[in-house]
Amino acid sequence: xxxxxxxxxxxxxxxxxxxxxxxxxxxxxxxxxxxxxxxxxxxxxxxxxxxxxxxxxxxxxxxxxxxxxxxxxxxxxxxxxxxxxxxxxxxxxxxxxxxxxxxxxxxxxxxxxxxxxxxxxxxxxxxxxxxxxxxxxxxxxxxxxxxxxxxxxxxxxxxxxxxxxxxxxxxxxxxxxxxxxxxxxxxxxxxxxxxxxxxxxxxxxxxxxxxxxxxxxxxxxxxxxxxxxxxxxxxxxxxxxxxxxxxxxx
Amino acid sequence: xxxxxxxxxxxxxxxxxxxxxxxxxxxxxxxxxxxxxxxxxxxxxxxxxxxxxxxxxxxxxxxxxxxxxxxxxxxxxxxxxxxxxxxxxxxxx
Numbered sequence: 001x002x003x004x005x006x007x008x009x010x011x012x013x014x015x016x017x018x019x020x021x022x023x024x025x026x027x028x029x030x031x032x033x034x035x036x037x038x039x040x041x042x043x044x045x046x047x048x049x050x051x052x053x054x055x056x057x058x059x060x061x062x063x064x065x066x067x068x069x070x071x072x073x074x075x076x077x078x079x080x081x082x083x084x085x086x087x088x089x090x091x092x093x094x095x096x097x098x099x100x101x102x103x104x105x106x107x108x109x110x111x112x113x114x115x116x117x118x119x120x121x122x123x124x125x126x127x128x129x130x131x132x133x134x135x136x137x138x139x140x141x142x143x144x145x146x147x148x149x150x151x152x153x154x155x156x157x158x159x160x161x162x163x164x165x166x167x168x169x170x171x172x173x174x175x176x177x178x179x180x181x182x183x184x185x186x187x188x189x190x191x192x193x194x195x196x197x198x199x200x201x202x203x204x205x206x207x208x209x210x211x212x213x214x215x216x217x218x219x220x221x222x223x224x225x226x227x228x229x230x231x232x233x234x235x236x237x238x239x240x241x242x243x244x245x246x247x248x249x250x
Numbered sequence: 251x252x253x254x255x256x257x258x259x260x261x262x263x264x265x266x267x268x269x270x271x272x273x274x275x276x277x278x279x280x281x282x283x284x285x286x287x288x289x290x291x292x293x294x295x296x297x298x299x300x301x302x303x304x305x306x307x308x309x310x311x312x313x314x315x316x317x318x319x320x321x322x323x324x325x326x327x328x329x330x331x332x333x334x335x336x337x338x339x340x341x342x343x
Contacts, residue, residue, distance in 0.1 A: 174331060193329065193330065194330070198332070200273075201334035202309055203309075203334055
């Protein structure tokens with residue numbers, strides 16, 4: 001990204017960039033963070049007019065933490081880098097292993113921490129207090145919501161999607177879960193017992209989706225590619241090989 | 251030894267609580283079943299205000315029939331809702 005100083009000519013210089021570089025999210029903000037030295041030389045960053053209330057608070061807090069020497073810009077940058085390095089690929093690896101190895105699956109369902117440890121995934125070192133894995137079957141379908149905030153197994157799935165944090169999903173998932181699934185474009189199999197998990201306290205949940213038909217000969221690696229983020233939240237099925245081909249090569 | 255056993259029918263206390271707590275309003279006063287014991291954890295009602303979270307509270311997975319939670323009965327008969335509830339919010343039936 002450029003390192004211009006957000007002067008008054010900024011928008012004129014970038015006719016296609018109608019929004020402030022600070023208006024998107026924290027990642028674009030962090031991409032623009034300066035070194036501590038540069039920050040000290042240029043303390044006043046004239047961007048407040050582009051920020052909403054909470055963004056101003058965040059910037060204010062970051063500045064205070066920096067000024068007081070509690071955290072450095074580099075530490076914050078590295079932390080944000082670590083946060084965005086977490087992706088659903090990790091959860092998909094775990095699911096694929098469970099699909100091909102029944103004994104692993106039993107260990108995963110009984111004690112997810114030690115089973116993930118077998119795959120060099122350290123749950124204890126993450127912010128997850130207790131990981132619980134549940135399995136969707138022909139007769140039972142789990143879906144996960146956090147009605148109180150946005151609890152989510154980030155070490156396995158990365159950052160939660162915006163809809164997961166939204167009020168409509170958080171309320172409808174418990175007051176009308178089948179309607180909430182329909183809103184997301186998903187109709188669960190007929191006659192299935194639906195179990196809504198409200199992730200309200202210390203546990204974080206990973207759903208093992210049903211293994212799609214026609215995947216008997218596939219390798220663990222190929223299976224992992226069929227495991228989408230949303231299927232591990234329980235608001236979708238895993239992709240069939242045909243669906244994957246369509247998504248990947250369209 | 252945990253106070254409640256897996257399979258036990260219990261009720262969530264219908265207590266007004268001023269301040270941070272993780273027991274959702276929609277399960278207060280409702281009856282459900284203990285389906286799993288998770289272990290002991292720091293009490294978020296103390297933790298949230300800078301305290302040490304002690305004494306630890308036993309945490310249970312409590313399962314409800316979805317239709318027992320809402321007057322409008324939004325689910326199929328067999329639909330369920332699982333939620334984590336701390337020991338001090340649970341009463342025996």
